[in-house]
Amino acid sequence: MKVPFLDLKAQYASIKDEIADALQQVLDNAAFAGGPFVENFEKDFASFCQCEFAIGVGSGTAALWMVLLSMEMDPGDEVITAPNTFIATAEAISFCGAKPVFVDVDEQTYNINPDLIEDAITPKTKAVIPVHLFGQMADMDPIMEIARAHKLFVIEDACQAHGAEYKGRRAGSIGDAGCFSFYPGKNLGAYGEAGAIVTNNAELADKLRMFRDHGQEKKYYHSMIGWNARMDGFQSAVLSVKLKYLAEWNEARRKNAQLYNSLLANLDSVITPEEADYAKHVYHIYAIRTRTRNAIIKALAEKDIFCGIHYPIPVHLQDAYEFLDNKKGSFPVAERCAEEFVSLPMYAELSENQIKSVCHEIKSFLEVRV
Ligand SMILES: *Cc1c(COP(=O)(O)O)cnc(C)c1O
Numbered sequence: 001m002k003v004p005f006l007d008l009k010a011q012y013a014s015i016k017d018e019i020a021d022a023l024q025q026v027l028d029n030a031a032f033a034g035g036p037f038v039e040n041f042e043k044d045f046a047s048f049c050q051c052e053f054a055i056g057v058g059s060g061t062a063a064l065w066m067v068l069l070s071m072e073m074d075p076g077d078e079v080i081t082a083p084n085t086f087i088a089t090a091e092a093i094s095f096c097g098a099k100p101v102f103v104d105v106d107e108q109t110y111n112i113n114p115d116l117i118e119d120a121i122t123p124k125t126k127a128v129i130p131v132h133l134f135g136q137m138a139d140m141d142p143i144m145e146i147a148r149a150h151k152l153f154v155i156e157d158a159c160q161a162h163g164a165e166y167k168g169r170r171a172g173s174i175g176d177a178g179c180f181s182f183y184p185g186k187n188l189g190a191y192g193e194a195g196a197i198v199t200n201n202a203e204l205a206d207k208l209r210m211f212r213d214h215g216q217e218k219k220y221y222h223s224m225i226g227w228n229a230r231m232d233g234f235q236s237a238v239l240s241v242k243l244k245y246l247a248e249w250n251e252a253r254r255k256n257a258q259l260y261n262s263l264l265a266n267l268d269s270v271i272t273p274e275e276a277d278y279a280k281h282v283y284h285i286y287a288i289r290t291r292t293r294n295a296i297i298k299a300l301a302e303k304d305i306f307c308g309i310h311y312p313i314p315v316h317l318q319d320a321y322e323f324l325d326n327k328k329g330s331f332p333v334a335e336r337c338a339e340e341f342v343s344l345p346m347y348a349e350l351s352e353n354q355i356k357s358v359c360h361e362i363k364s365f366l367e368v369r370v
Contacts, residue, residue, distance in 0.1 A: 060183060
């Protein structure tokens with residue numbers, strides 16, 4: 001049975017007419033860059049995230065960058081984050097002149113290990129960016145406690161965690177700011193590039209609104225040097241339609257994950273994802289761990305089942321970050337995970353039969369090998 005890693009066409013088919021209407025309205029109003037559709041989406045997304053403010057921007061990378069810029073890093077300042085993330089987290093730190101400092105992750109949740117943060121703090125540390133990897137939030141209480149004690153900003157990289165919860169609180173609502181990506185494959189995906197920042201800090205929200213629009217308070221009156229990081233009108237209209245279904249789609253992902261978990265339980269050579277007691281996981285990625293990762297991916301591909309790897313090389317071992325001089329072995333949990341992770345097909349429209357077929361092929365591969 002054919003099982004793609006992701007099926008954006010299936011989702012589009014379910015909302016086709018609503019999307020057409022929404023795009024037509026943007027055309028009729030010629031509201032292409034920023035404007036009323038963006039403002040509408042911001043209002044709804046802020047409330048979805050249990051936050052007071054949302055600021056729409058051009059991408060998740062821009063969201064992280066804009067927040068860090070607004071926190072005014074000095075050259076040589078340090079920002080703590082996890083090494084097993086998409087490179088954008090580290091790039092945003094680098095692009096505002098600061099240095100990414102990595103801290104290893106917890107073996108159960110794959111998120112930054114709070115017990116290791118304090119040792120990484122120096123007089124130059126300005127902020128911590130927990131990354132809510134795969135749709136499960138990092139352990140925020142100890143992170144906030146450490147950050148407050150050392151007067152550090154906390155920026156949640158919630159780019160994979162739209163609607164995820166920590167003790168009932170939504171991703172993005174706990175730190176000083178939360179950053180979201182609406183890249184098409186995310187749990188809430190645009191039909192192009194988009195992102196947003198959420199916060200409860202009115203001053204920060206005002207600053208970010210100016211930053212994303214060339215530092216202008218009103219047109220052609222610039223009180224600071226900003227950038228063009230505005231959200232596109234079409235994207236906001238698409239996102240407003242899709243936001244209404246996000247909770248339902250996240251529930252479908254959770255149900256799919258439960259079926260995977262039950263079908264893959266009790267296999268010695270497979271570790272399935274665990275939902276922490278504090279968490280509501282939204283399974284942006286459903287990643288299992290196995291020592292025979294590459295062989296499983298190949299065997300499944302031969303049966304038309306397509307998997308991913310998130311991520312094959314942790315950020316500290318990427319060529320781009322060689323200059324930081326982090327050696328292999330510095331972050332053993334993140335490195336072991338990078339060698340063992342396989343992301344199985346995961347999206348709301350995945351059928352029970354497709355999931356059964358994926359698990360059947362994994363089991364027959366493992367039996368052939370033993
Ligand atoms: C997707 C992603 C980003 C970047 O978002 P873009 O919209 O692609 O720029 C940043 N951090 C993480 C963890 C992501 O998954």
